[in-house]
Amino acid sequence: MSVNENPISLIKEESKIAIISHMSPDGDSIGSILGLGLFLMNISKDVNIYIDEKLPSRYDFLPGSQFLKVYKDDNKKFDFCFVLDCGDADRLGHNQSILSKSSTIINIDHHISNTNFGDVNIINTNMSSTCELIFSLLKNYINKLNKDIATCLYMGILTDTGNFIYDNTTANTHKAVSELMEYNIDINIIVQNLYQNKSLNSIRFLGHVLNNFKILFNGKAALVVVTQELLKEYDIELDEIDGVINYVRDIEGVEIAILLKEITDDEVKISFRSKYDIDVNDLAKRFNGGGHKKAAGARVKGNIGTVENNIINQLKLDLGW
Amino acid sequence: MSVNENPISLIKEESKIAIISHMSPDGDSIGSILGLGLFLMNISKDVNIYIDEKLPSRYDFLPGSQFLKVYKDDNKKFDFCFVLDCGDADRLGHNQSILSKSSTIINIDHHISNTNFGDVNIINTNMSSTCELIFSLLKNYINKLNKDIATCLYMGILTDTGNFIYDNTTANTHKAVSELMEYNIDINIIVQNLYQNKSLNSIRFLGHVLNNFKILFNGKAALVVVTQELLKEYDIELDEIDGVINYVRDIEGVEIAILLKEITDDEVKISFRSKYDIDVNDLAKRFNGGGHKKAAGARVKGNIGTVENNIINQLKLDLGW
Numbered sequence: 001m002s003v004n005e006n007p008i009s010l011i012k013e014e015s016k017i018a019i020i021s022h023m024s025p026d027g028d029s030i031g032s033i034l035g036l037g038l039f040l041m042n043i044s045k046d047v048n049i050y051i052d053e054k055l056p057s058r059y060d061f062l063p064g065s066q067f068l069k070v071y072k073d074d075n076k077k078f079d080f081c082f083v084l085d086c087g088d089a090d091r092l093g094h095n096q097s098i099l100s101k102s103s104t105i106i107n108i109d110h111h112i113s114n115t116n117f118g119d120v121n122i123i124n125t126n127m128s129s130t131c132e133l134i135f136s137l138l139k140n141y142i143n144k145l146n147k148d149i150a151t152c153l154y155m156g157i158l159t160d161t162g163n164f165i166y167d168n169t170t171a172n173t174h175k176a177v178s179e180l181m182e183y184n185i186d187i188n189i190i191v192q193n194l195y196q197n198k199s200l201n202s203i204r205f206l207g208h209v210l211n212n213f214k215i216l217f218n219g220k221a222a223l224v225v226v227t228q229e230l231l232k233e234y235d236i237e238l239d240e241i242d243g244v245i246n247y248v249r250d251i252e253g254v255e256i257a258i259l260l261k262e263i264t265d266d267e268v269k270i271s272f273r274s275k276y277d278i279d280v281n282d283l284a285k286r287f288n289g290g291g292h293k294k295a296a297g298a299r300v301k302g303n304i305g306t307v308e309n310n311i312i313n314q315l316k317l318d319l320g321w
Numbered sequence: 322m323s324v325n326e327n328p329i330s331l332i333k334e335e336s337k338i339a340i341i342s343h344m345s346p347d348g349d350s351i352g353s354i355l356g357l358g359l360f361l362m363n364i365s366k367d368v369n370i371y372i373d374e375k376l377p378s379r380y381d382f383l384p385g386s387q388f389l390k391v392y393k394d395d396n397k398k399f400d401f402c403f404v405l406d407c408g409d410a411d412r413l414g415h416n417q418s419i420l421s422k423s424s425t426i427i428n429i430d431h432h433i434s435n436t437n438f439g440d441v442n443i444i445n446t447n448m449s450s451t452c453e454l455i456f457s458l459l460k461n462y463i464n465k466l467n468k469d470i471a472t473c474l475y476m477g478i479l480t481d482t483g484n485f486i487y488d489n490t491t492a493n494t495h496k497a498v499s500e501l502m503e504y505n506i507d508i509n510i511i512v513q514n515l516y517q518n519k520s521l522n523s524i525r526f527l528g529h530v531l532n533n534f535k536i537l538f539n540g541k542a543a544l545v546v547v548t549q550e551l552l553k554e555y556d557i558e559l560d561e562i563d564g565v566i567n568y569v570r571d572i573e574g575v576e577i578a579i580l581l582k583e584i585t586d587d588e589v590k591i592s593f594r595s596k597y598d599i600d601v602n603d604l605a606k607r608f609n610g611g612g613h614k615k616a617a618g619a620r621v622k623g624n625i626g627t628v629e630n631n632i633i634n635q636l637k638l639d640l641g642w
Binding site: 158163164165167169170171172173174175177178179181182187188191192195196197198199200203204206207208209210211212215219247248249250251252253275276 | 479484485486488491492494495496498499500502508512513516517519521524525528529530531532533568569570571572573596597
């Protein structure tokens with residue numbers, strides 16, 4: 001099939017369909033599998049939306065979340081498997097085994113790193129998000145769109161663009177959002193569930209971090225160190241703290257923000273954020289990690305104090321600081 | 322002139338023009354006076370953009386900011402005075418005296434409370450922002466628009482909609498932003514200047530506040546108390562701290578967030594934020610203040626401890642808490 005053909009046109013009432021995305025789901029992966037899933041339920045009677053693990057609870061409010069299920073390896077075969085927002089089949093986790101049960105794999109994504117692992121590959125790196133790309137594919141079927149589908153797609157665009165301000169946001173992104181809003185989606189409900197439902201402990205923790213992080217290299221770097229002990233003190237989980245790095249990046253003069261999370265006594269997760277021109281993808285590669293120019297990370301073995309020293313030394317070497 | 326007529330059509334090359342907005346300028350007032358000002362400079366040779374006080378430094382990067390000046394009462398007369406984003410002539414501060422020097426006052430605003438003080442009043446409460454409204458008036462003159470004008474108008478829409486997520490954001494808002502982005506405006510520069518340039522002290526202060534605020538009424542209210550002593554400890558100004566109230570509003574279960582700022586030993590500025598259905602405009606009125614349903618405030622005489630007690634008692638009375 002030509003890349004320019006719309007794969008939606010392949011779907012018939014009797015088509016057996018699986019829809020999957022990457023592990024550790026984010027807003028765009030969840031919005032796209034639900035949005036496309038709800039849409040395809042208008043056409044086919046056998047639409048299966050599989051999630052690798054549990055849906056993070058802040059997404060429970062989304063229309064269609066009741067249809068999400070975990071794949072049981074039951075020898076069910078599929079005519080089509082839609083793989084959304086997933087650059088590499090290895091990131092599918094448990095759901096990767098669905099690929100070999102599917103006659104046609106339709107790979108729809110906006111990541112430049114996509115490995116084109118599908119039988120059909122619709123990769124458009126000009127799109128802010130997979131949800132924006134999905135919406136462009138569904139626009140030929142305007143009478144089958146509705147508020148529920150629009151809500152899911154809007155949510156994915158919202159989260160993948162950092163509320164429409166990351167530099168993946170284009171004129172086309174806002175045009176798509178404008179068209180989605182015509183379906184009378186309730187922004188308040190989306191915003192309340194995603195952003196205004198934080199745990200008290202996570203806010204107290206944020207307070208502690210912002211009062212205690214380190215400033216390095218005359219203010220050009222900011223470093224947040226999160227130990228297991230600190231997580232226990234505030235009774236929060238590792239996955240609740242990712243946002244803190246953005247606060248220290250947003251300080252005047254800070255060019256790189258670094259977050260170290262102690263996974264175990266001997267393992268540390270590193271996150272880097274860059275504000276201006278420094279490419280933290282290059283920096284993350286030094287630690288066998290990767291990502292994008294302005295956001296990257298790595299997972300390394302070692303004591304958290306040692307890892308901190310190694311990073312500081314690497315910054316001195318690479319940036320001449 | 323009919324309200325439906327476009328006042329831009331009145332402007333001639335020889336027109337003497339003043340453009341002003343409210344005291345304590347915000348993103349929308351600054352974006353609209355600069356955006357309209359730069360546009361009118363294409364037509365008229367005598368365009369004067371007056372700001373009441375100093376431009377807050379985070380807006381210095383904006384195109385046209387070099388044209389901003391403070392009005393000296395020099396008996397200069399104007400053919401037209403554009404008053405933008407200002408609900409009431411009393412909020413013009415020092416610039417109010419320009420009104421009596423102007424033949425035609427053109428009042429352009431999106432606030433429902435606007436008192437229609439102009440000779441021409443273009444009040445459209447369906448618009449997210451005055452910048453969105455200005456853009457709708459300039460669209461007839463598409464060949465006179467450019468990147469600089471679009472940057473100013475985009476910035477005003479961005480800030481008045483809280484990055485496009487407040488409930489004043491409409492399908493038309495995103496459509497307007499999409500059209501503005503076609504002028505190749507640089508979102509990164511705007512975001513870096515507005516949001517990623519915070520003082521280290523203000524972030525340390527935010528940390529202190531989030532680690533120390535009070536939870537009341539079983540988690541339904543969150544209270545932040547900022548004394549003069551605390552401001553001194555962190556060496557920051559009162560106007561740097563407004564954002565903190567949003568962080569405590571965004572906690573699970575919190576319905577009202579309250580911020581008390583000690584102006585003097587005997588005066589307190591109160592801010593209220595509501596997340597769901599409680600109307601804090603009603604609450605603010607109890608203290609001779611006002612605002613909107615979800616964001617309101619007041620200024621009261623009294624010791625900050627007494628004011629705190631009064632608010633708690635009022636919440637008990639009004640909400641039965």
